[in-house]
């Protein structure tokens with residue numbers, strides 16, 4: 001598990017990041033707080049995932065594309081209009097956009113057999 005803010009690899013059961021102090025985003029994992037007794041989920045073969053499948057936490061293909069376009073359009077508009085100034089546009093494109101795109105295009109476990 002990695003820190004959502006700075007990317008530092010966390011030890012199992014850590015309640016907050018040792019580098020930046022960020023707390024883990026349990027909702028993103030779909031589980032509760034870490035169980036120290038639980039073995040580390042590190043399967044050598046990755047489960048079948050798809051960036052196009054809809055799930056409880058992600059959009060389907062259309063939703064993902066729309067969300068991506070929205071994020072990009074807002075970023076371009078911020079640059080063009082400089083509504084929040086250059087810093088705001090930089091923040092959007094450098095921080096919010098990658099974060100949003102990673103969330104939008106998060107792979108999910110496929111329900112059916114792989115093609």
Ligand SMILES: [Zn+2]
Nearest residue numbers: 003006017020
């Ligand atoms: Zn951190």
